Amino acid sequence: MTEPKSEGKGGVKTLGIRLPGELHAQFALVAQLDGLNLGDAVLRAVEFYVEAKRSEQDFAERAKAALEEIEREAAARRAAIEDLFGGTPEVAKEQDKAPGGARRRSGAES
Structure with a gap:
């Protein structure tokens, strides 16, 4: 059982x-x-x-097609988020953490 x-x-x-x-x-x-x-x-x-x-003979092929569709949708959503923030959120966060302020913030002196 x-x-x-x-x-x-x-x-x-x-x-x-x-x-x-x-x-x-x-x-x-x-x-x-x-x-x-x-x-x-x-x-x-x-x-x-x-x-x-x-x-089933065609099941793996249908699963692969579904996975490819998921990847296309994820890429489109990722691109939308990158466009919204002007880059990937992870990249922006890492630049903010970098010593010496690798990224320029508005109103901050260089």
Whole structure:
């Protein structure tokens, strides 16, 4: 039996789902026959679903496309923030910390 994973990326999340009454009754019976509570049975079902998707022929390609889209969106947001502050916030903070004031502040003498 798979034990719930309470540690790791993202911790534990709660999921509320709606099932048609007949499917719920069947699911509850199958879980009971397997000696599982409904929460553990749902966890097993989700793990099974994820593993089945991983083995699909085009899944890795679709995941790669999704990752590339995330990277494009992140780059656009990063550019917007850089435009807003005239450079990356990290660079601006590091320049402010530099000895001797590597960055000129408005109203400060050179």
